[in-house]
Amino acid sequence: MAELRWNPVLSEWVIVADERQDRPVLPEDSCPLCPGVLEVPEEDYYIVSFENRFPALRSEPDAPSLPGDDFYRTRGRRGVCEVLLYTPDHDLAPAELDLTRLQDLIRVWKDRLNELGSKDFIDYVYIFENRGEEIGVSLYHPHGQIYAFPFVPPVIEKELENARNHWKEEGDCLFCRVLEKEKGFQDRIVYENEGFTAFVPFYARFPYEVHLYPRRHIPDLSQLDGDEEAQFARALKTVLSKYSRLFPEDEGEFPYMMVFHGAPVDGGDYDYFHFHLEFYSLKRGAGKIKYRAGVETGAGTFISSISPEDMASRLREAPSELD
Amino acid sequence: MSATKEERLEGGLIKRREIKEEDGRSMFYYYREEEGGKDG
Numbered sequence: 001m002a003e004l005r006w007n008p009v010l011s012e013w014v015i016v017a018d019e020r021q022d023r024p025v026l027p028e029d030s031c032p033l034c035p036g037v038l039e040v041p042e043e044d045y046y047i048v049s050f051e052n053r054f055p056a057l058r059s060e061p062d063a064p065s066l067p068g069d070d071f072y073r074t075r076g077r078r079g080v081c082e083v084l085l086y087t088p089d090h091d092l093a094p095a096e097l098d099l100t101r102l103q104d105l106i107r108v109w110k111d112r113l114n115e116l117g118s119k120d121f122i123d124y125v126y127i128f129e130n131r132g133e134e135i136g137v138s139l140y141h142p143h144g145q146i147y148a149f150p151f152v153p154p155v156i157e158k159e160l161e162n163a164r165n166h167w168k169e170e171g172d173c174l175f176c177r178v179l180e181k182e183k184g185f186q187d188r189i190v191y192e193n194e195g196f197t198a199f200v201p202f203y204a205r206f207p208y209e210v211h212l213y214p215r216r217h218i219p220d221l222s223q224l225d226g227d228e229e230a231q232f233a234r235a236l237k238t239v240l241s242k243y244s245r246l247f248p249e250d251e252g253e254f255p256y257m258m259v260f261h262g263a264p265v266d267g268g269d270y271d272y273f274h275f276h277l278e279f280y281s282l283k284r285g286a287g288k289i290k291y292r293a294g295v296e297t298g299a300g301t302f303i304s305s306i307s308p309e310d311m312a313s314r315l316r317e318a319p320s321e322l323d
Numbered sequence: 324m325s326a327t328k329e330e331r332l333e334g335g336l337i338k339r340r341e342i343k344e345e346d347g348r349s350m351f352y353y354y355r356e357e358e359g360g361k362d363g
Contacts, residue, residue, distance in 0.1 A: 040350070041343075042352065045352055045354070046352070046353055046354040046355060047352075047353040047354075048350065048351065048352050048353065049350075049351045049353075050348060050349065050350045050351065051348040051349055053346075053348070103334070104334065104336055104353070104355065107332060107333060107334050107336050108336070108353050111332055111336075111338060111353075112351075115351075226333075226334070229334075
């Protein structure tokens with residue numbers, strides 16, 4: 001079965017794609033993302049993006065397997081899922097990418113946003129990276145993903161609604177206000193340069209959650225200028241580098257999710273939105289994992305066992321490769 | 324059918340789009356102009 005199903009209780013779409021259960025289990029000593037192995041036929045590459053072989057969304061999907069009705073709505077799972085390989089070097093962690101490659105990666109993200117966003121059946125382009133075994137990632141090769149959705153996902157919808165209301169009621173940007181508050185308080189700032197500020201927000205939900213905001217109010221990634229791309233690359237490398245050195249006593253990598261929140265590409269007016277990145281981890285200490293359990297999943301309320309101020313302090317102290 | 328198209332992007336990046344023959348999935352190779360098309 002493969003379709004989008006509407007949840008009338010939460011007013012959101014669920015993707016059903018049970019063919020993903022049939023993804024092959026590859027030999028442990030073989031990486032399908034390395035040049036010439038499986039996914040990339042070329043013997044070498046610099047940066048490459050390609051459609052996922054087992055996608056949750058397809059540009060030419062079959063008709064829904066269940067017809068649905070006015071209440072239980074279904075529709076074809078039309079969209080695009082891409083895998084983006086940052087480097088052909090299997091052993092290079094994202095934190096170890098040099099600044100030139102990171103800046104090129106930013107330009108590739110911009111290009112994918114523009115290309116996928118220009119498709120008439122796409123409403124939202126979501127760029128993200130899952131890293132580490134605790135996040136469920138089995139492939140070490142440095143890569144991210146892009147989901148081009150035929151709808152605006154619910155977390156983004158909620159941010160848009162709150163930003164729109166704040167813009168109407170207060171006359172300014174919600175995210176610029178957050179940035180102003182964090183810069184005023186200072187103790188939760190992790191890193192700053194001329195173009196970007198990284199901080200653990202006052203309301204952090206996940207262990208070592210970091211938000212990375214451009215200081216200039218821009219609704220999406222495509223509006224970054226050349227200087228901001230360079231500053232973005234430095235900020236990105238600093239955050240990832242600090243993550244990688246936070247718990248040196250632990251074996252394995254620091255697990256994290258990195259997600260991009262930008263304006264939708266559905267033709268609407270989103271001047272009130274402020275592009276930013278969010279990073280979340282599940283690691284609350286050396287050898288300790290924070291599980292997303294009943295309260296977080298069923299009630300949507302997060303319990304943080306470390307204060308955001310402590311997290312920021314530890315992240316500030318963690319060395320960065322750029323120090 | 325496979326097709327290849329090249330496009331020049333900002334910052335010396337070149338994008339080569341390739342439609343793969345077997346399953347129709349699109350590949351987008353990016354490389355730096357000064358590197359002659361491969362690694363950087």
